[in-house]
Amino acid sequence: MKTFRWLPLDQRRHAIPGEVQGQNIPVTTLCGQETTTPDHVPTKVEWLWETCWDCHEKARGYVHIGLALLAEWRG
Ligand SMILES: [Zn+2]
Known part of the structure; x- marks a missing residue:
């Protein structure tokens, strides 16, 4: 997938x-x-x-995954 x-x-x-493998990579x-x-x-604001739209088009063949890891960044 x-x-x-x-x-x-x-x-x-x-x-x-x-x-996302981490920050600043x-x-x-x-x-x-x-x-x-x-x-x-x-x-x-950044969000x-x-x-x-180029990414938006190309993302059609992909499955979006949520924001769980980004939430961990706050820790
Ligand atoms: Zn793009």
């Missing part, structure tokens, strides 16, 4: 494949952008960044 998560990255809400978004995961728990 292919899964993805949304993450606020570089001023957009992008989708990343699989699981390299990831490639579904739209092909190489970036790093946030070094902090994303803020409410409101505009959706990357």
Whole structure:
């Protein structure tokens, strides 16, 4: 099963494949952008960044997984 998560990255809400492995690590978004995961728990404002529609399209073939790990970041 292919899964993805949304993450606020570089001023957009992008989708990343699989699981978030931690903070401040390299990831490639579904739209092909190489970036790093946030070094902090994303803020409410960051979650409101505009959706990357390229990721949105590519995410069709993936299953969204929830926000459980991000919740753990708060600990
Ligand atoms: Zn994207």
